[in-house]
Amino acid sequence: MRHLLSTADLSHAEAVRVLDVAEQMAATQQREIKKLPTLRGRTVVNLFFEDSTRTRISFETAAKRLSADVITFSAKGSSVSKGESLKDTALTLQAMGADAVVIRHGSSGAPLRLARSGWTSGAVLNAGDGTHEHPTQALLDAFTLRRHLVGGGDAADRVGADLAGRHVVVVGDVLHSRVARSNVHLLHVLGARTTLVAPPTLLPIGVETWPCEVSYDLDAALAGDVQGPVDAVMALRVQLERMDAAYFPSAREYSRRYGIDAARLGLLPPHASLLHPGPMNRGLEITAEAADGARSRIVEQVTNGVAVRMAALYLLLAGEDA
Amino acid sequence: MAGARPGEVPPTTPAAHPRSATVLDAAEVSRALTRIAHEVLERNKGPRGLVLMGVPRRGTHLARRLAERIAQVEPAFDAEACTGSLDVTMHRDDLRRNPTRTPEPTRLPATGIDDATVVLVDDVLYSGRTVRAALDALSDLGRPRAVRLAVLVDRGHRELPIRADHVGKNLPTSTAERVFVHLAETDGEDAVLIEGPTGEPTEGPTEGEDR
Known part of the structure; x- marks a missing residue:
């Protein structure tokens, strides 16, 4: 896996693997020390063009539990509200060295555009795009x-x-x-x-x-x-x-x-x-x-969300092909 | 634990590697484990506070076998309750050099590892990087009174200042050679094999090498 854009792209083996890795991640979250050194030195950018509480916090928690640096970027209060395009925002993030971009956007297909365009070399994780996928x-x-x-x-x-x-x-x-x-x-x-x-x-x-x-x-x-x-x-x-x-x-x-x-x-x-x-x-x-x-x-879903997002970040960022 | 993991090389038999030589056979593996079990007890002056933590996958099986042997000598030792497994995948320093590994479960004894004497158990000691990762993983789980290291094979070529306390067999090797540990639980037989540099190339790293 290079990006996580849609569940329709996942094979049976890939989907089961995410769940299996999440199972181990969930086990680490029961410990007193929940932090793992796995993604030390990597940068994850949360790019949220739409309001979100639990998805943004969940991704942020997941990345931090894996020791990645997290930059959270909300459209409100950023240059996007001055009319900056997705392309220019992505190029800015690329210049800052983002290894992964977690994107939520009101338009269906925005994560795919980001992944295919070459504006960023990092992995793209879809955190919800329009009425398309999550x-x-x-x-x-x-x-x-x-x-x-x-x-x-x-x-x-x-x-x-x-x-x-x-x-x-x-x-x-x-x-x-x-x-x-x-x-x-x-x-x-x-x-x-x-x-x-x-x-x-x-x-x-x-x-x-x-x-x-x-x-x-x-x-x-x-x-x-x-x-x-x-x-x-x-x-x-x-x-x-x-x-x-x-x-x-x-x-x-x-x-x-x-x-x-x-x-x-x-x-x-x-x-x-x-x-x-x-x-x-x-x-x-x-x-x-x-x-x-x-x-x-419903409350358990929120807890599990952190483990699943840790698994997704791990599978996209940890290996040599990342 | 059952079933092959994605990307794992299927268990190889000696017949599949005509250039591999058997270094330890089943009886010798068994004798080495019995000796290590006695050494662990001797060093610890009895079974008190002893916890055996195996590094998946083969280390976990070796830890369980060592615990069973200790329990045979010291009936007060509860083999099941004092054995665990410690996954080091998330603490490795070579994650970016290899295809993504799927983490294995970490299981702690119910009593935890605080103030216990933890014996780390692995199949092959090579660069020492797995042990380094295991020490880091361990420190996130608690604070043992002491940590010792038991391995079935020490093949040399350390890249870190790490040594084993209990060794089944010291095996001088060249870095071009490959060492395979086969256990009945995972490979259907107990044996330690060494394969020369001209041996058949296998795909991807196998457990029991690149350590």
């Missing part, structure tokens, strides 16, 4: 699912395992979600089935070509009527800031038909988990009772 989020979701669904709780049982035969329901604003697209591709590569559930207005054009099933009925999907019993359900954030039109009649109607609450979780088998990429709109796509309940893995 590969590290999908990897941390898969990592969280593997921890709960595979093996008897011993890390050694999970090494090398994928999610073959598992079934994940993803419900919510698929249209604006880069998380959904990344998850559909990654879960498919890992052998799991995915069912997307959303109102027709919140599904993107071309969703029928994705490797998943689509349903408009959440209760049927959760009860196992679409693709069999469900191992996990992932609620997506309703991205009100991207909504330029009325996609559903009212928030109350949306949460009644597509919101996750305790009653809906009751339809699931006892082992099933609840995930959410955050930040949550409590009361809209998820109730507080569900988000804070026993099935919720």
